[in-house]
Amino acid sequence: MKSRTLKRHFAEAFKSLGRNGWMSFASVSAVTVTLLLVGVFLVVLLNLNHLASQIEGDVEIRAYIDRTTKQSEYNDLQQKMEQIPNVNEVKFQSKEDGLQELIKSLGDEGKAFSSLKNENPLPDAFIIKAKKPQDTSTVASEIEKYDHIKKVDYGQGTVERLFKVTGVARNVGLVLIVGLIFTAMFLISNTIKLTILSRRKEIEIMKLVGATNGFIRWPYFIEGFTLGLMGSIIPILVVIFGYEFLHGQVNNQLDTVFVKLLPVYPMVLQLSIMLAVIGGLIGVWGSMTSVRKFLKV
Amino acid sequence: MIEMKDVWKTYPNGVMALNGIDIYIDKGEFVYVVGPSGAGKSTFVKCMYREEKPTKGSILIQGTDLAKLRERHIPKMRRKIGVIFQDFKLLPKLTVYENVAFALEVIEESPKVIRQRVMEVLDLVGLKNKARSFPDELSGGEQQRVSIARSIVNHPPVIIADEPTGNLDPETAWEIMDIFKEINERGTTVVMATHNKDIVNSFKKRVIAIEGGRIVRDEQKGEYGYEI
Ligand SMILES: Nc1ncnc2c1ncn2[C@@H]1O[C@H](COP(=O)(O)OP(=O)(O)OP(=O)(O)O)[C@@H](O)[C@H]1O
Ligand SMILES: [Mg+2]
Numbered sequence: 001m002k003s004r005t006l007k008r009h010f011a012e013a014f015k016s017l018g019r020n021g022w023m024s025f026a027s028v029s030a031v032t033v034t035l036l037l038v039g040v041f042l043v044v045l046l047n048l049n050h051l052a053s054q055i056e057g058d059v060e061i062r063a064y065i066d067r068t069t070k071q072s073e074y075n076d077l078q079q080k081m082e083q084i085p086n087v088n089e090v091k092f093q094s095k096e097d098g099l100q101e102l103i104k105s106l107g108d109e110g111k112a113f114s115s116l117k118n119e120n121p122l123p124d125a126f127i128i129k130a131k132k133p134q135d136t137s138t139v140a141s142e143i144e145k146y147d148h149i150k151k152v153d154y155g156q157g158t159v160e161r162l163f164k165v166t167g168v169a170r171n172v173g174l175v176l177i178v179g180l181i182f183t184a185m186f187l188i189s190n191t192i193k194l195t196i197l198s199r200r201k202e203i204e205i206m207k208l209v210g211a212t213n214g215f216i217r218w219p220y221f222i223e224g225f226t227l228g229l230m231g232s233i234i235p236i237l238v239v240i241f242g243y244e245f246l247h248g249q250v251n252n253q254l255d256t257v258f259v260k261l262l263p264v265y266p267m268v269l270q271l272s273i274m275l276a277v278i279g280g281l282i283g284v285w286g287s288m289t290s291v292r293k294f295l296k297v
Numbered sequence: 298m299i300e301m302k303d304v305w306k307t308y309p310n311g312v313m314a315l316n317g318i319d320i321y322i323d324k325g326e327f328v329y330v331v332g333p334s335g336a337g338k339s340t341f342v343k344c345m346y347r348e349e350k351p352t353k354g355s356i357l358i359q360g361t362d363l364a365k366l367r368e369r370h371i372p373k374m375r376r377k378i379g380v381i382f383q384d385f386k387l388l389p390k391l392t393v394y395e396n397v398a399f400a401l402e403v404i405e406e407s408p409k410v411i412r413q414r415v416m417e418v419l420d421l422v423g424l425k426n427k428a429r430s431f432p433d434e435l436s437g438g439e440q441q442r443v444s445i446a447r448s449i450v451n452h453p454p455v456i457i458a459d460e461p462t463g464n465l466d467p468e469t470a471w472e473i474m475d476i477f478k479e480i481n482e483r484g485t486t487v488v489m490a491t492h493n494k495d496i497v498n499s500f501k502k503r504v505i506a507i508e509g510g511r512i513v514r515d516e517q518k519g520e521y522g523y524e525i
Contacts, residue, residue, distance in 0.1 A: 001405075002405050004407065004408065005402070005405050016390060019390045020390065201389075202388055202389070202390070205386045205388055206388070206403075207372070207375075208348060208375065208382075208386065209375070209399060209400050209403065209447065210375035210376035210400065211403045212403075215372075215403060
């Protein structure tokens, strides 16, 4: 193909977008509406996932150590724990630090415990973090078997329930997003099919005048891509500015419960690229599948 | 130039439209194809540019057999044949100028040559002043002339027209015929299916009569030969 022909195809595509004004508008609107849904949904899901990860990340195991344990055995114990495959890090917390933390976490009521400083009832402890939060209970039961371990505590029961909830939530989210994308593809391709269906005669004529399939396809390809891309503009703007606004409003309030929303950048940019790509691909896919049907004249 | 050997065409619904056609048309000839409605005239000409594929037989155009032509070689072949359709088949979203230019864009002609030749041919059919109009803004005769302009703009050796004067009043029909005469005088082969008794009988050329999918008459300087 000569470069001037490519130029011609672009000119033809944009001419056609203009002359089929209402049809183009309908296609772009369909893309806009569906990508808006996809975009908003993705923002919500990604943030829920992020929140869940933060909560899950807070899960840790506390292994309390028998008071009778000798100092030299502490190191052995720590090494042994660090060698468990799923363990990320093992920190030692002396009983003094433990009490300090307890007092702090209880706030005003904690002051009552201050008097205990001299006769600290807490044992020394190791704080263990699993590589994957979901492995916590396995690691905990492993550590429980060791000598000198008095008690293992990781919020048994609660944690298992937490993981069940976040797991289910993630799967539901995934199913919803996949369903949404398929619905979007169906909706958009149908609208675009309509616009091209109305051009069945056009394609037939072009073929009778001696145009090759490639020659006919190019402008439709460009047109479909442009329709999809144009449809992604509003969703992208809504995602960027909407999320920036939401982030500013909500994030500070979430601070009180020690979680954060996903930072605005780079997430909105990644989402924008994704929306543009989905829009373009769906546009091309929609126009190409419908053109293919009519090329056999 | 154009040669059909034992051409048969049966449509998928079982209608036998052509039943053993043998014909030879020489370069530069002017040929009328006449016959009653449903005789197979349109099928006959459609086979010449492969809108329809014959069930049996061979159709040679400048030595290439259309019946055996591969799908991807069809566009190239169609560019050698200018076709004028009874229903014009103009692209509705393109202007007169753009419709004619399309036939040249397809062969990747340079914009400069396209501009020059399109204006030339629009001048020939007398539509220079309507270059920017859209097909639905034109009368039937004007649309037919656009369709003629498109068919001749790339100087094909053969022009095939199916009832080009079918929807036109006698005066416009004659204007169209003048264009065909001129193209033919330049050496282009013209094949024209028609019901127009007046034209066939006054502008005398070779007449091929088809009835029931067979050639029943083939005379030089022939008559229309049917009552309307
Ligand atoms: N696409 C098609 N599918 C099935 N049958 C067809 C098709 N086209 C034409 N026919 C049939 O083939 C026969 C010949 O049709 P054709 O169009 O060639 O006639 P014609 O001589 O051009 O008639 P007219 O003068 O009315 O245009 C007719 O019986 C017609 O019904
Ligand atoms: Mg006919």
